Amino acid sequence: MVGSGVSNQTGAAIGSLAFPVLGPVGVVAVRQYVAALVLLAVGRPKLRSFTARQWWPVLLLALVFGTMNLSLYTAIDRIGLGLAVTLEFLGPLAIALTAARRRVDACCAVIAAAGVITLMRPQSSADYVGMGLGLLAAACWASYILLNRTVGRRIPGAQGSAAAAAASALMFLPVGIVLVLRQPPTVGAVGYAVAAGVLSSAVPYLADLFTLRRVPAQAFGLFMSVNPVLAALAGWIILGQNLGWTEWASVGAIVAANSLSILTRRG
Numbered sequence: 001m002v003g004s005g006v007s008n009q010t011g012a013a014i015g016s017l018a019f020p021v022l023g024p025v026g027v028v029a030v031r032q033y034v035a036a037l038v039l040l041a042v043g044r045p046k047l048r049s050f051t052a053r054q055w056w057p058v059l060l061l062a063l064v065f066g067t068m069n070l071s072l073y074t075a076i077d078r079i080g081l082g083l084a085v086t087l088e089f090l091g092p093l094a095i096a097l098t099a100a101r102r103r104v105d106a107c108c109a110v111i112a113a114a115g116v117i118t119l120m121r122p123q124s125s126a127d128y129v130g131m132g133l134g135l136l137a138a139a140c141w142a143s144y145i146l147l148n149r150t151v152g153r154r155i156p157g158a159q160g161s162a163a164a165a166a167a168s169a170l171m172f173l174p175v176g177i178v179l180v181l182r183q184p185p186t187v188g189a190v191g192y193a194v195a196a197g198v199l200s201s202a203v204p205y206l207a208d209l210f211t212l213r214r215v216p217a218q219a220f221g222l223f224m225s226v227n228p229v230l231a232a233l234a235g236w237i238i239l240g241q242n243l244g245w246t247e248w249a250s251v252g253a254i255v256a257a258n259s260l261s262i263l264t265r266r267g
Helices: 002-016 019-043 052-079 081-088 090-098 103-119 128-154 159-182 187-211 217-224 227-239 245-263
Strands: none
Touching: 002 019, 002 052, 002 081, 002 187, 002 217, 002 227, 019 052, 019 159, 019 187, 052 081, 052 128, 052 159, 081 090, 081 103, 081 128, 081 227, 081 245, 090 103, 090 128, 090 245, 103 245, 128 159, 217 245, 227 245
């Protein structure tokens, strides 16, 4: 779990080093290619056997997958890694809280909302476009979770996820062609983008696959809460992005809300 979290956020930080050459769109395109290669190798989907009832959630998942990564990486470019990942984390947190009917979950929702309001408080330097993109990434992550459940029920194993990753990569193929024809990227920029794909897609996917066989889902969900903190640390160490005490308090509030909700669940 530690390796998965550190790898994911380190990959995002390294990928942002390629923004000056490839831009967020180019980095996401390369990441989608890498994710598709890994998931196709693992899932080995039998695409010809898919029915229309199976294809439509797969294609929706592909669209959401690409939009989620594009909005997140563009948000990282505008507001920094720590804040972008914290806002994106609201997606799974919202899914967890809306499915619950306890008073403690209502309190957790209030705590998380307070953290968001503090993050997005009016100030002259606030980048509301970047924050909006972070919230869009959150909405996409929530949709990604729900669609993955549908795909998992209709298609066995990892075939559905692999097919969605391949479809998403095909959507970004024109982006890669345009980037190469307009301005051939440097080897270093492509290396950063590939590293982001491996560290943020391949390693976490495989690590989580093995982890969930050994670790209870509740413990896994609790550790996922640490991702915004890991993102803030990766942004600080690799990119020199420092957060003020109010931003750290907001990150802490959102992490605490998720942790409290998970720790107080029964079963």
